[in-house]
Amino acid sequence: MQASATRGSAGRSPRASSFVGRRQEVTEVKRLLAAHRLVSLTGPGGVGKTRLALHVLPALTKRFADGVHVVQLAGVRDSSLVPLALAEALNIRDVSGRSPVEVLVEHLGERELLLVLDNCEHLADACAELLGTLLARTARVRALATSRHPLGVAGQHVLEVQPLPTPAPGEPLPPKPALEYPALALFADRAAEVLPGFALTADNQEAVAALCHRLDGLPLAIELAAVRMRALGVRQVLDRLDRRYRLLADAEDAPARHRTLRATVDWSHDLCTPQEQAVWAHASVFAGSFDLDAVEEVCAGAGLDRDATVDAVAGLVDKSLLVRDGDTVHARYRMLESIRHYGLDRLRESGADAEVEARRRVRDWCLGFVEECERRWFGPDQPELVRRLHAESDTVRAALEFCLGTPGEVRAGLKLAGHLWFFWFATGALMEGRFWLERLLAADPEPTRERARALWALALMLLSQGDAVRGGPLAEESHELALRLGDETEAAHTYFGRGGARLISGSFERAREVYEEALSRPPREGESMSLVGFKYVELAHVLSLQGEYERAMALCAEFRRICLAHGEQWIHSYLLRILAFAEWSRGDQVSARTHARECLRLKRAVGDVFGIGITLELLAAVHARSGEGRPAAVLLGAARRIWRDAHVALDRTPSHGPVRDEAEAAARALLGDAFGPAHREGLELDPDDAVGYALGERTSSARRVPDSPLTRREAEVAELLGQGLTNQQIADRLVVAVRTAEGHVERILSKLGFTSRSQVAVWTASRGTARP
Known part of the structure; x- marks a missing residue:
């Protein structure tokens, strides 16, 4: 969902080539969206619904104050994941524990935005139900959907996307046929990509017209046929396609356009080597994009x-x-849906168990990949691991779905979900973590090591949402099961959740007892060093709340040395936050300011949005105690935006409320009527901009570049794209997480309606965009 929402992936396009024709359709889509709240683009596979939807977006961005958000659903198989895919596309990291639909309704509220749901046909009922709910319960949300069939939603307006016009056989061609017949222009454009210098001429245009007519004007079929120009002439392509079409027409009772596309794809398949055919078939089980390591394993x-x-x-x-997707460093690959479905058909034809075995190999690859990421997590590679895990989200979800739906595979799914705890927890994907863990635990109640781990992992998701009533008992159940199994490692993993349940319930002394006991024992073999670190963090947290600042700071210093030795950033950021809290509490504002800012740098690098929120408020309290009312108010506003977008009234950390309350009271006293404008200025900052403000990297919260749909930070990223930088290089240059850089790139492509980084480069050059 990355986010295909992914995550479907927001704003990522299916191809990176130029757009040809469709002027009337583009105008009609704009008109329909101005008049109707839901427009569905329908038509057969390969007709160009997605290309049309994405091409029209640049002209629509200025109409919607809160932007255009694209949800690619091709990689989503489970209908229950549709709300989560939309939440990911909207960058919602909700910790309220409510249903995803309720979260979406509240988030969209009075926002004015356009949702673009691409490839809805295999999830038609779920998409119809969700869109019906959202449109009924919001005022200014509009939606554009692509599907092979209309969605059953009241009030939808359907625009059937037709094939590109072609000349009738024997019809005289006009002087410039490409201008009147976009199908011919598309063939010429794609043929020139494989045969430089190709153009429509008096010698070839009749053959091209006949070929495009034979292909029924279907853009995908035309593009596949154009690839053959690398080795054949136009007439040769037409002759071979004619023979295939006649054979298929005799064998199948199907609509002509379906036979046309099938004949074209059949020909492409037959021209592949046996190795290419095998990869095509096996790679078709990937729900989304994949890299070489994954496809090699499968x-x-x-x-x-x-x-x-x-x-x-x-x-x-x-x-x-x-x-080919990705950048020059990280190449990824994916198939268009029509091509993927063809590959699946071929895979199923190869043997009764071929598809199940291929999906099992994908699952096994996912498990090995996730376990390796977990092993490397406590180290210097956390930003890179987050990037890779986000990139593989569709594949991991498909593997979990396979385990839930295939007899005998649930245990493996429970194991896979249990090893994903750190990713869901660190990135705030708590709704998704709960989604999988709850279903897998219900499907496999046997007392196993996998269950013990999944229980404490689910407890962490719930506790992070402030639900100690459910989370606490699950942590205790996990502890008891691990002891019964004689698994000291999993028993040790439960202490974080067991103490956390007491801490957020206000039982500080009982929480302290749990953490004191945990730290009285050396780490077990195989115990997660991140969870060891959290024992230090939470004991120091309790000690600070109880006024034992010296010991709290000593504990932070002790484990900070371990983090520094390993190049670890995530746990280190939590230690810095507790250290800054202890220093603030005892009156050392200089040290508290230094450590809070250092904490923010690390949290930005790993993309810990909630951690950024509580640290912004702590830094606001530091400013307030130092008599600096304006930065305190701005930072409080920025933190308030994080909690608003997370759909919680307050963060659940016990040290948080008093800090925030003191900071706000002091800032109001210092600023008087000026508090409101400064606070509203902070509300305009996204987390990345807020950290930049807190660190003194920027002084203004101005959001948008004049005459551009991009924010200032997105304009910075667009300029770096124009310089040819990869996502990793952009992240390094701006000192942000790679996932944050990827998110900026996806939003830029979505807002501008572009399909490649090179188009962004041309756009920035034409505008003379300068770094803000």
Whole structure:
């Protein structure tokens, strides 16, 4: 969902080539969206619904004050995940514990925005139900959907996307046929990509017109046929396609356009090498994009070694059967839905168990990948690991869904979900963590090590949402089960949750007893060092609340040395926050300011939005005690935005409320009537901008570049894209998490309606965009 919402992935397009034709359709989509709250683009596979939807977005961005948000649903298989995919696309990190639909309704509220749901056909009922609810319960939300069939939503307006016009056989061609017939222009454009210099001429235009007519004007079929120009002439392409079409027409009772696309894809398949055919079939089980490591593992089941798989992937890209995504450092690949479904059909034809076995290999790859990420988590690679885990979200979700829906596989799914705790917890994806853990635990009640781990993982999700009533007993159940199994490692993992339940319930002394007991024992073999670190963090937290500042700071210093030795940032940021809190509490504002800012730098690097929120308020309290009312008010406003977008009244940390309350009271006393404007200025800052303000990297919260749909930070990222920087290089330059940089890139592409980084570069150059 990254976010395909992913996460479907917001704002990511299916192709990076130019857009041809469709002027009337573009105008009609704009008109319909001005008059109707839901517009559905329908039509057969390969007709260009997604391309049309994405192409029209740049002209729509200025109409919607709160932006355009794209949800790619091709990688979502479970209908229950549709609300989560939309939440991810909207960058909602909710910790309230409510249903995703209720969270969406409240978040959208009075916002004025456009939702674009792409590839709805396999989730039609779920999309219809969700859109119906959102449109009924909000005032200014509009939606644009693409689907092979209309959605059953009252009030929707359907625009059936037709194939591109082509000349009738024998019809005389006008002097400039490409201007009147976009199908011919599309073929010429794509043919020139594989045969530089190709153009429509008096010698070839009749053959091109006949070919496009034979292909029924279907854009995908035209693009696949154009690839053949690398080796054949136009007439040769037409002759071979004619023979295939006649055979298929005799064999199948299907609509002509379906036969046309099938004949074209059949031909593409037959022109592939056996290795390419095998990779095509096996890679079709990936729900979203994938990298070489993943496809090599899955294709090993087809008897292909790594070199053969790499060569086959390259061949499929050359034939336009795989689309290359990513950047120059991290290449990823995916299939258009029509191509993927064809590959699945071929895989199923190859054997009764072929699809199940391929999906099992994907699951096994996911488990190995996630376990390796968890092993490396306590170290210097956290930002990179977050980036990779986000990129693989569709594949991981499909693996979990496979485990839930396949007899005998639930235990493996429980194991996979248990090892994902750190990712869900660190990135605030608590709704998704609960979604999978609750279902898998219900499906496998047997007393196993996998269950013990999943229980404490679910407890952490619930406790992070402030639910000690449910989270506490689950942590205790996990502890008892681990002891009964003789698993000291999993028993040790439960202390964080067991103490946390007491802490957020206000039982500080009982929480202290749990953490004192935990730290009285050395770490067990295989115990997560992150969870060891949290024992230090939370004991220091309790000690600070009880006024034992010296020991609290000593504990922070002790584990900080371990973090520094390993290059760890996530736990280190929590230690710095507690250290700053203890220093603030004892009156050392200089040290508190230094450590709070250092904490923010680390939290920005790993994308810990909630951690940023509580630290902004602590830093606001430092400013307030130092007599600096304006920065205190701005930072309080920025933190308030985080809690508003997370849909919680306050953060659940016991040290948080008194800090915030004191900071606000002091800032109001210092500023008087000027508090409101400064606070509203902070409300305009997103978390990345807020950290920049807190660190003194920027002094203004002005959000948008004049005459541009981009915020100032997005304009900075657009400029760096224009310089050819990768997402990792952008993150390093701006000192943000890679996922944050990726999010900026996705929003830029969505807002501008572009499909490639090179288009952004041209846009910035044409505007003379300068860094704000």
